[in-house]
Amino acid sequence: xxxxxxxxxxxxxxxxxxxxxxxxxxxxxxxxxxxxxxxxxxxxxxxxxxxxxxxxxxxxxxxxxxxxxxxxxxxxxxxxxxxxxxxxxxxxxxxxxxxxxxxxxxxxxxxxxxxxxxxxxxxxxxxxxxxxxxxxxxxxxxxxxxxxxxxxxxxxxxxxxxxxxxxxxxxxxxxxxxxxxxxxxxxxxxxxxxxxxxxxxxxxxxxxxxxxxxxxxxxxxxxxxxxxxxxxxxxxxxxxxxxxxxxxxxxxxxxxxxxxxxxxxxxxxxxxxxxxxxxxxxxxxxxxxxxxxxxxxxxxxxxxxxxxxxxxxxxxxxxxxxxxxxxxxxxxxxxxxxxxxxxxxx
Ligand SMILES: Cc1cc2nc3c(=O)[nH]c(=O)nc-3n(C[C@H](O)[C@H](O)[C@H](O)COP(=O)(O)O)c2cc1C
Numbered sequence: 001x002x003x004x005x006x007x008x009x010x011x012x013x014x015x016x017x018x019x020x021x022x023x024x025x026x027x028x029x030x031x032x033x034x035x036x037x038x039x040x041x042x043x044x045x046x047x048x049x050x051x052x053x054x055x056x057x058x059x060x061x062x063x064x065x066x067x068x069x070x071x072x073x074x075x076x077x078x079x080x081x082x083x084x085x086x087x088x089x090x091x092x093x094x095x096x097x098x099x100x101x102x103x104x105x106x107x108x109x110x111x112x113x114x115x116x117x118x119x120x121x122x123x124x125x126x127x128x129x130x131x132x133x134x135x136x137x138x139x140x141x142x143x144x145x146x147x148x149x150x151x152x153x154x155x156x157x158x159x160x161x162x163x164x165x166x167x168x169x170x171x172x173x174x175x176x177x178x179x180x181x182x183x184x185x186x187x188x189x190x191x192x193x194x195x196x197x198x199x200x201x202x203x204x205x206x207x208x209x210x211x212x213x214x215x216x217x218x219x220x221x222x223x224x225x226x227x228x229x230x231x232x233x234x235x236x237x238x239x240x241x242x243x244x245x246x247x248x249x250x251x252x253x254x255x256x257x258x259x260x261x262x263x264x265x266x267x268x269x270x271x272x273x274x275x276x277x278x279x280x281x282x283x284x285x286x287x288x289x290x291x292x293x294x295x296x297x298x299x300x301x302x303x304x305x306x307x308x309x310x311x312x313x314x315x316x317x318x319x320x321x322x323x324x325x326x327x328x329x330x331x332x333x334x335x336x337x338x339x340x341x342x343x344x345x346x
Pocket of ligand 1: 037038039040041042061062063093120122123162192225226227228247248249250251
């Protein structure tokens with residue numbers, strides 16, 4: 001079968017009658033949700049808690065390999081942990097390419113009692129998508145629907161899906177796919193407005209996300225994702241595309257304040273200025289929480305990708321950033337950040 005043929009069109013979808021679990025997830029959501037988009041090695045527990053504190057309505061873990069969960073890989077099991085006191089509603093995101101491991105991983109993840117299970121049908125990275133996981137499955141939509149249906153059937157919790165528009169420019173079946181996912185019992189869908197072959201290139205195309213939402217057959221929440229980098233854009237895209245929520249990924253790295261600003265903008269309130277002192281405090285809290293979570297060395301390395309975000313827009317910050325990324329101890333970072341607190345004003 002030709003890869004680019006519109007081969008999914010003739011499929012006769014049967015509307016399966018599933019045990020009625022629907023609306024369980026919607027009941028936990030606001031009418032419009034600002035969501036922290038899942039990001040590997042970013043949206044772990046320390047950073048999620050900070051984003052929640054600043055107003056993220058929904059959290060999703062980094063993706064977890066279903067095969068690794070079955071093999072009881074400790075690092076993967078750790079990704080399932082969350083703080084039930086302050087991280088709800090939260091979804092655990094899993095990825096895989098076969099029914100047996102996806103279903104078993106769902107059961108394992110559900111044992112940690114998140115609010116929902118999210119299936120990653122969106123990752124474009126070769127080592128994942130090349131094996132038919134993530135958005136690699138958009139080459140075989142019937143399999144995507146079949147595997148999702150199996151997860152829904154076995155999950156005691158609501159199931160959502162995060163995916164992309166399609167496989168490539170000539171194959172963007174998302175309007176059909178969203179309906180088919182809904183028909184097998186998925187309770188919410190997040191759509192990143194790019195194809196697998198686009199990876200992160202070009203601009204996210206939100207028009208098809210808008211089409212999914214405007215489809216009169218759709219009744220589950222539809223969340224949009226891609227290139228949202230300001231509170232103003234959250235408001236603009238909510239209004240323009242009518243989505244039920246927006247996921248923010250890269251723009252939240254080192255900028256959890258985007259959630260506060262988005263909530264303020266959605267209410268028509270002025271956006272708070274985040275002082276240098278507050279940025280230093282949050283950055284230090286993040287570092288300290290990561291140190292406890294992953295150990296000092298891993299924390300120092302992981303924090304490197306956040307400094308630009310925490311101190312974005314501060315002129316002459318570059319020499320400090322360089323010192324931060326080459327620092328080799330927590331004490332050194334602490335000292336540099338205290339210098340930042342003293343020397344910079346907004
Ligand atoms: C470093 C990084 C890691 C990511 N890891 C995941 C992941 O684990 N699961 C997932 O569904 N998407 C992952 N994504 C994709 C993001 O969730 C999001 O869909 C994408 O970055 C587009 O949104 P943005 O423009 O707001 O960043 C990742 C993206 C980045 C940059």
